[in-house]
Amino acid sequence: MDQQAANIGEMSFEDALKALEEVVKRLESGEVPLDESIALYERGEALRGHCQARLDAAQARIEKIVAGADGKPAATEPFDAG
Amino acid sequence: MPGSNSDFDSAREGLVAKESAGDNSAALTITEISQALKRTVEDRFGYVKLRGELSGVKRAASGHLYASLKDEKAVIDAVMWRGTTQRLSFVPEDGIEVVATGKITTYPGRSKYQIVMESMEIAGEGALLALLEKTRKRLEAEGLFAPERKRALPFIPKAIGVVTSPTGAVIRDILHRLADRFPSHVLVWPVLVQGQGAAEQVAAAVRGFGAMGEGERPDLLIVARGGGSIEDLWAFNEEVVVRAVADSPIPVISAVGHETDTTLCDFAADRRAPTPTAAAEMAVPVRTELANYLDDLGLRQRKTAMRPVTLGRERLEARAQRLPKPEQLLQPQAQKLDELSERLRRGLLDKAARGRESLARLRLAPAMLQRNLRDGRSRLANVRLVPTLVQRPIAERQQRVDALARLAEQLHPDKPLARGYAMVLDQAGKAVTSRASAQGKAQLAIRFADGELDVVPAGAKRPAARKPKPPEPGQPKLL
Numbered sequence: 001m002d003q004q005a006a007n008i009g010e011m012s013f014e015d016a017l018k019a020l021e022e023v024v025k026r027l028e029s030g031e032v033p034l035d036e037s038i039a040l041y042e043r044g045e046a047l048r049g050h051c052q053a054r055l056d057a058a059q060a061r062i063e064k065i066v067a068g069a070d071g072k073p074a075a076t077e078p079f080d081a082g
Numbered sequence: 083m084p085g086s087n088s089d090f091d092s093a094r095e096g097l098v099a100k101e102s103a104g105d106n107s108a109a110l111t112i113t114e115i116s117q118a119l120k121r122t123v124e125d126r127f128g129y130v131k132l133r134g135e136l137s138g139v140k141r142a143a144s145g146h147l148y149a150s151l152k153d154e155k156a157v158i159d160a161v162m163w164r165g166t167t168q169r170l171s172f173v174p175e176d177g178i179e180v181v182a183t184g185k186i187t188t189y190p191g192r193s194k195y196q197i198v199m200e201s202m203e204i205a206g207e208g209a210l211l212a213l214l215e216k217t218r219k220r221l222e223a224e225g226l227f228a229p230e231r232k233r234a235l236p237f238i239p240k241a242i243g244v245v246t247s248p249t250g251a252v253i254r255d256i257l258h259r260l261a262d263r264f265p266s267h268v269l270v271w272p273v274l275v276q277g278q279g280a281a282e283q284v285a286a287a288v289r290g291f292g293a294m295g296e297g298e299r300p301d302l303l304i305v306a307r308g309g310g311s312i313e314d315l316w317a318f319n320e321e322v323v324v325r326a327v328a329d330s331p332i333p334v335i336s337a338v339g340h341e342t343d344t345t346l347c348d349f350a351a352d353r354r355a356p357t358p359t360a361a362a363e364m365a366v367p368v369r370t371e372l373a374n375y376l377d378d379l380g381l382r383q384r385k386t387a388m389r390p391v392t393l394g395r396e397r398l399e400a401r402a403q404r405l406p407k408p409e410q411l412l413q414p415q416a417q418k419l420d421e422l423s424e425r426l427r428r429g430l431l432d433k434a435a436r437g438r439e440s441l442a443r444l445r446l447a448p449a450m451l452q453r454n455l456r457d458g459r460s461r462l463a464n465v466r467l468v469p470t471l472v473q474r475p476i477a478e479r480q481q482r483v484d485a486l487a488r489l490a491e492q493l494h495p496d497k498p499l500a501r502g503y504a505m506v507l508d509q510a511g512k513a514v515t516s517r518a519s520a521q522g523k524a525q526l527a528i529r530f531a532d533g534e535l536d537v538v539p540a541g542a543k544r545p546a547a548r549k550p551k552p553p554e555p556g557q558p559k560l561l
Contacts, residue, residue, distance in 0.1 A: 014237035017376070024379050027386035034390040041387040048380045055373055058238070060265035062257060064248065064272060065290070073290055079248070079270045 008046050013054040020047040116190035123195060127186035132158070132197060133205050136178045141167075149174065151182060151197065159196035160184075171278055171316065172204060178213050179205040210312055214319050218346055221321065226328040227349040233333045235353060235364065236301050241267040242365055243300035243332065245287040248272035252308045252358045259362035264369040269300055274317075275307040281320035284347075288326040288334070302365055303332045305347060306358040309340035318345035327351050337361035499531035507534070 008016060023044035026032055032040055068074030099109070110118070134151030141147050145164030150157050160182060162170075174180070184199040204210045221227065242260070246252050248270060260266050271287035274280040284305065291303055305327060307318060317323060318338045327334050328350040336351030337358045348354040355361035491497070499505065506514045507527040514520045520539060527534045 012237070017372075020376075020379050020383075024382045024386065027383055027389065030386075030389050030393055032390060034394055037387065037390045041383060044383045045380075048376060048383070051376050052373075054238070055369060055376070058265055058369060059267070060261055061267040062270065063268070064270045065287075067271075067286075067290065073271075073294060076269065079268070 008043075008050050011047075011050060013051055016047045016050045016054070020044055020051060023047065113190070116188065116193075120188045120190060123186050123188050129183070129185055130197065131181060131183045133179070133181050134158070136174055136180055137176050139174050139176050147174065151180070159194060160199055161196055162199040162202065166200060169278060170202060172213070173321065174202065175213075175216075177216065179209040181205045207312060210316070214312075214346070217319065217321060217324075218349065221324055221346065221350075226324060231328070232352045235333050235335070238264065238367065239266065239300065239302035239365060241269060241298075241300040241302075243269045243271060243291040243303045244306065245271045245273055245284055245291070245303065246306040246358070247275045250308060252306050255357075255359045256304060256306060256362045259359050260366060263363065264366035264372075266366055267300075276310070276314050276317060280317035281323050284317060285320075285322040285326035288323070288330050292329070292331045300332060303330060303334045304337060304355075304358070304361045304365060305334060305351065306337040306361055307339065308358065309343060312343070315339045315343055315345050318347035321346075323347050324350045335361045335364055496531065499529065505529040 008019075011019065023040055027037060027040060027044070062079040063076035064079040065073045066075045066077055132151055134153050137150045137152050137157075139147070139149040145167065147162040147164075147167050149160050149162075151160050152158070162184075172178075180202050181204075182197060182199045182202040184197045184201070186195055186197050188195045204213060218227075225231070244253065244256055246256070253270060257268065260268060269291070271290060273283040273287050275284065288303065288305065291300060294300075305318075305323075307315065315338055318336075324346045327336065327347055333353075334351040335353045335355050336345070336348040337355035337360065338345045338347055341356035344354075353364055355364055495505070505528070506520060507529055508514050508519075508523055509525055509527070511527075514523070514526060520526060523539060525536060525538055527536050
C-alpha cells in the first residue's frame with residue numbers, strides 16, 4: 001500500500017482517476033475487510049486530491065511559435081487570437 | 083498552276099544543283115529555315131492555352147521541369163523553367179490532366195517544337211479528384227493510412243500544438259472551445275493554409291513540433307483549416323503534409339474543411355475531426371464534468387467508507403440475536419424445578435391423605451382396653467395362689483440337698499486318711515500317684531489324717547530344707 005501511495009504523485013490524471021474509481025467500486029462492494037477499508041479510503045482521498053490538483057493545475061496559456069530562419073521554433077510569444 | 087507544276091515535275095533531276103535564271107528560290111540554310119520557322123511559330127503561337135495529360139514528367143537537376151502533354155492522337159513536348167515551377171500549386175506527375183499556358187517555341191538544334199509553360203493548373207475538379215485518388219492509393223499502399231498506425235490521444239494533454247492560420251475563425255473556434263472545456267496550454271504554429279507554399283509550411287510546422295525538446299513539446303497536435311473548395315484545401319492533400327503527419331511522433335488530430343471534405347491529411351492523422359471545434363472537443367475532456375465526477379467519487383467514497391463498519395455492526399447484531407436469552411438458558415432447569423416442587427407438594431398431600439386415611443382406619447376405642455382388662459381379670463381369677471404351692475417344692479429340694487451332703491462327706495479325699503490311707507505329695511503339694519513320678523523327686527511329703535511328714539526317697543540327694551508348705555486352704559466344701 002505504501003508503495004502504491006508513493007506512486008500517486010507520479011500518476012497521470014487518467015490513471016489516478018481509474019485508480020480512484022477502482023477504490024470506490026471496492027468500497028461500494030462492501031467486500032473489503034474493515035481494517036483494509038480504512039487504508040483504502042485514505043488511498044482514495046490521496047488519489048482524489050491528486051486528480052483535483054491535476055485539474056486545478058490546468059490553466060490556459062496560449063503562445064505562438066516564432067520560427068527562426070531555419071524554420072525551427074526559435075521562441076514563443078503570447079498569442080493574440082484576433 | 084498545272085503548267086509550272088508539270089514543268090517542275092518534268093524537270094529532270096540533275097546530279098548537281100544549279101541555279102537557273104529566274105529562279106528566286108535560292109536554297110536556304112538550315113539555320114535560315116529554322117530561324118524562319120521559329121519566328122513564324124513564335125509569332126503565330128506566342129501565347130497558347132493547352133489542355134492535355136502530363137506524361138514523362140521529369141525534373142532535371144537544374145530544377146527545370148520537362149514533360150509531354152498529350153491527348154489521344156498527338157503529343158507536344160513541354161518545359162517549365164525552374165523559376166516558374168516554384169509557383170506551381172501542385173506537384174506535376176504523369177497522368178494528370180492539366181491546362182498549361184505558355185508560348186510555343188522551337189528548338190532548332192533538334193528540329194523540335196515545344197511549349198514553354200508559364201503556368202500549369204489541373205484541368206478542372208474532376209482531374210483534381212483523379213489526382214487525389216491516385217495519390218491516396220499510392221500512399222495507402224505504403225501503409226500511411228493503416229488503422230494500426232493510429233495512436234490513442236492523451237486523456238488530458240499537457241500542451242496542445244495547433245498548426246493553422248493565426249488569423250481567422252479557425253484558431254478562435256479552437257481556443258474558445260478549449261477554454262470552455264478545459265483551459266489548456268496551447269502552442270500555435272502560424273502557417274499559410276492555402277496557396278503557394280502552404281503545404282510546405284504545414285509540413286514544416288508538424289515536423290517542427292515533433293522536433294521540439296521533450297519538455298516543451300506538446301503531446302497533442304491539431305492540424306486545422308476552415309472549409310473551402312477542394313482547391314482551397316489542396317495543401318492538405320499534398321504528400322509532404324501527409325508524410326509529415328504520418329511521421330509525427332505526436333498524435334495528430336486533423337480538422338481540415340467541413341464535415342464533407344476529406345483530405346489525405348485526415349487519412350494520415352490519428353483522429354479526424356469534422357470541424358476545428360470538434361477537434362478541440364476531441365482534444366480535451368470537459369473539466370467541470372471531470373471535477374463533478376471527481377466530487378461524485380469522493381462523495382461515494384465517503385458514503386461507503388463506513389460501510390464495513392455498519393455491515394460489521396449488522397452482522398454482530400444478527401449473531402447477537404441468535405444468542406440464547408438468559409431466561410431461555412435456565413428455562414429447562416426452572417421447569418424441572420417447578421415440576422419437582424409440584425411433585426413434592428403433591429407427595430406431601432398424598433402422604434397426609436394416606437395418614438388421614440390410615441388414621442381413619444385405626445379405631446381407638448375404649449372397648450378394646452375394656453376387653454383386655456376383662457381378659458386379664460378372668461385370667462387372674464383363674465390363678466389360685468396357696469402356700470403349699472411354695473412349701474412342697476422347698477421340701478423336695480431340702481431332701482435332695484441332704485442326700486448330696488451325705489454323698490459328699492463319703493467322697494471327701496481326706497476321709498480315707500482316717501482309715502489308714504496316706505497321700506504322697508510333691509514339694510508343690512500335688513499328689514504323686516505313681517512310682518515313676520515319685521522317683522527322682524528330691525523330697526516328698528506324706529499326708530496323714532493328722533498332718534504331713536516330709537520324706538526323702540532313698541537315693542535322692544538331701545534337698546535343701548523344704549520351706550514349710552503353707553497350710554492348704556480350707557477343704558472344699560460342698561455347701
